[in-house]
Amino acid sequence: MTAAERLYQLIQALPESQISEILDFAEFLQQKQLPSSSPKAIPPGTLTGLRGIAKRPGPAPSDSELQADYTDYLTQKYQ
DSSP states (O other): OHHHHHHHHHHHHHHHHHHHHHHHHHHHHHHHHSOOTSTTTOTTGGGGGTTTTTTTTSSSSHHHHHHHHHHHHHHTOOO
16 A cells, blocks of 8 residues: 555545645645745745844833833923
């Protein structure tokens, strides 16, 4: 029995939701084999390399701190 036949046999016993997951995975694998010039490929040097650059050190500010900062900013801007 070939791998394709074995896979087909196993898939037949699965519920539809799991078959859909397997199909999504197979399509993902197929996408990986496409040449890197495909339209979904992100060229190097885009903003993806800057992810996290604006992140503040330490814990994220609370809503009240953000509101106070914004209020201070608007007060300074329109004085």
